Amino acid sequence: MITSKLKCLLxxxxxxxxxxxxxxxxxxxxxxxxxxxxxxxxxxxxTSIFLVESGVLRNYYNNDGLDVNLSFTFENQFVTxxxxxxxxxxxxxxxxxxxxxxxxxxxxxxxxxxxGSFANxxxxxxxxxxxxxxxxxxHHNMMMINSPADRYRYLxxxxxxxxxxxxxxxxxxxxxxxxxxxxxxxxNKY
Amino acid sequence: MITSKLKCLLxxxxxxxxxxxxxxxxxxxxxxxxxxxxxxxxxxxxTSIFLVESGVLRNYYNNDGLDVNLSFTFENQFVTxxxxxxxxxxxxxxxxxxxxxxxxxxxxxxxxxxxGSFANxxxxxxxxxxxxxxxxxxHHNMMMINSPADRYRYLxxxxxxxxxxxxxxxxxxxxxxxxxxxxxxxxNKY
DNA sequence: TTGTTTTTTTGATATTTATCACACTACCGG
DNA sequence: CCGGTAGTGTGATAAATATCAAAAAAACAA
Numbered sequence: 001m002i003t004s005k006l007k008c009l010l011x012x013x014x015x016x017x018x019x020x021x022x023x024x025x026x027x028x029x030x031x032x033x034x035x036x037x038x039x040x041x042x043x044x045x046x047t048s049i050f051l052v053e054s055g056v057l058r059n060y061y062n063n064d065g066l067d068v069n070l071s072f073t074f075e076n077q078f079v080t081x082x083x084x085x086x087x088x089x090x091x092x093x094x095x096x097x098x099x100x101x102x103x104x105x106x107x108x109x110x111x112x113x114x115x116g117s118f119a120n121x122x123x124x125x126x127x128x129x130x131x132x133x134x135x136x137x138x139h140h141n142m143m144m145i146n147s148p149a150d151r152y153r154y155l156x157x158x159x160x161x162x163x164x165x166x167x168x169x170x171x172x173x174x175x176x177x178x179x180x181x182x183x184x185x186x187x188n189k190y
Numbered sequence: 191m192i193t194s195k196l197k198c199l200l201x202x203x204x205x206x207x208x209x210x211x212x213x214x215x216x217x218x219x220x221x222x223x224x225x226x227x228x229x230x231x232x233x234x235x236x237t238s239i240f241l242v243e244s245g246v247l248r249n250y251y252n253n254d255g256l257d258v259n260l261s262f263t264f265e266n267q268f269v270t271x272x273x274x275x276x277x278x279x280x281x282x283x284x285x286x287x288x289x290x291x292x293x294x295x296x297x298x299x300x301x302x303x304x305x306g307s308f309a310n311x312x313x314x315x316x317x318x319x320x321x322x323x324x325x326x327x328x329h330h331n332m333m334m335i336n337s338p339a340d341r342y343r344y345l346x347x348x349x350x351x352x353x354x355x356x357x358x359x360x361x362x363x364x365x366x367x368x369x370x371x372x373x374x375x376x377x378n379k380y
Numbered sequence: 381t382t383g384t385t386t387t388t389t390t391g392a393t394a395t396t397t398a399t400c401a402c403a404c405t406a407c408c409g410g
Numbered sequence: 411c412c413g414g415t416a417g418t419g420t421g422a423t424a425a426a427t428a429t430c431a432a433a434a435a436a437a438c439a440a
C-alpha cells in the first residue's frame with residue numbers, strides 16, 4: 001500500500017497522479033528490518049531499488065572475511081547495487097540494516113516492460129539512478145583525498161550526520177583505515 | 191557531420207533510423223585534440239558528453255597544485271562530469287587529451303527539450319549515463335582495495351590496456367600513491 | 381646525431397599506518 | 411545489580427609509504 005509518506009518522498013522527484021499511483025502500487029513493497037538484518041544478500045540477483053524511510057542501511061562487500069563498507073543510506077535516500085542491477089548479475093555486495101529500519105522495496109526491474117508506456121515511471125527510475133550515481137561519485141572523490149586524517153575531517157565538515165550515527169568501526173572501513181588509526185585520529189594523536 | 195564510424199559506435203547502444211540521424215546531427219560535433227590539449231576546463235559548465243573515437247582522455251582535478259587522476263577514457267568510451275552536468279554547476283574536474291585524440295562532443299544538454307518527443311535519444315543518453323556510472327563504480331571499488339600493490343595487481347589483471355598506455359606518473363595518481371612507490375611496486379621491491 | 385627535457389628509477393631517511401595485545405567503557409538482558 | 415558482549419582506546423612494534431635528492435633512462439626537437 002502506497003502511504004502518504006511515500007507519496008511525499010516520491011513527489012520530491014516526480015509528480016504522479018492518483019491514477020498513476022494505482023498503476024505502480026503493485027511494485028512497491030514495505031518492509032521492517034531488525035538491527036543487523038540483511039536486505040540484499042551476496043550472490044542474489046538485484047532487481048530492486050531500496051528507499052529508506054527510517055533507519056540506516058550499510059552497503060558493503062566481504063573481502064577475505066573482512067568487511068569493506070561502501071556506503072550508508074539514511075532516511076529519504078536510495079540505494080541499490082547498480083552493477084548487479086544493470087547487468088543482471090549476482091550481487092557482490094551486501095545491504096544490511098544497522099539499526100531497526102523501515103524500507104520501501106521498489107521492484108523496478110519487474111515493470112521494465114511497462115516503462116515505455118509510462119514516461120513518469122521511467123523518469124523516476126532515471127532520476128533515482130542519478131542520485132545513486134552522484135552519491136557514489138562523492139564517496140569516490142572523498143577516497144581520493146590522500147591522507148586518512150583529511151578524509152575524516154572532510155566527513156566531519158560535509159557529513160556530520162554520518163560521523164554521529166555510524167560506529168567508529170564501520171566508519172574506519174568506509175574511510176579505508178583500521179579502527180585503531182581512526183580512534184587515534186579522533187583523539188588528535190596525528 | 192555524422193560519419194559511418196560514429197553511426198557504428200552509436201548503433202551498439204541504440205538503433206537509430208536515417209531520419210533520426212538527420213534530427214540529432216546538429217548536436218554532434220567532431221574535434222581533433224593535440225596532445226595535452228584541454229577539452230573541459232575547470233570552472234566551465236559541462237553540457238556535453240564526450241565520446242572518444244581515437245586517443246585517450248584524462249579526467250582529473252587539481253588539489254593544491256597536485257593532480258589527482260580520476261579516470262582515463264579510451265576508444266569507444268564515454269566520459270563527462272556528471273556532477274556538473276546534472277546540477278548545472280561549474281566543473282571541478284578537467285578533461286584533457288594525453289595523446290592526439292579524435293573526440294565527438296555530444297551536446298546533449300541542448301536537446302533536452304526535444305527528448306520527450308524522441309524516445310531513442312532519451313534512451314541513448316540514459317544508457318551512456320549508466321556506462322559512465324558503472325565505470326566510476328568500478329574505479330571506486332578498485333580504490334577500496336586496501337594495499338596499493340594489490341590495486342596495481344588488480345589493474346594488471348583486469349585492465350592491462352591501462353597499464354600499457356598510461357604513464358607511470360599518471361597511473362600512480364590514479365591508484366592513489368606516489369610515482370616512486372609505484373615504480374618500486376613495479377620492480378617488485380615490495 | 382646532439383643537446384634538452386621529461387619521465388622513471390634508486391637510495392637514504394622520516395613519517396604514517398597496520399598489527400597485535402590488552403585495558404577500558406558502554407550497553408543490554410537476566 | 412551483575413555479567414556478558416560489542417565497541418572503543420592505548421601502547422609497543424613492525425611494516426608500508428612518503429619525502430627529498432639525485433642518477434639513469436627515455437622521449438623529443440633542432
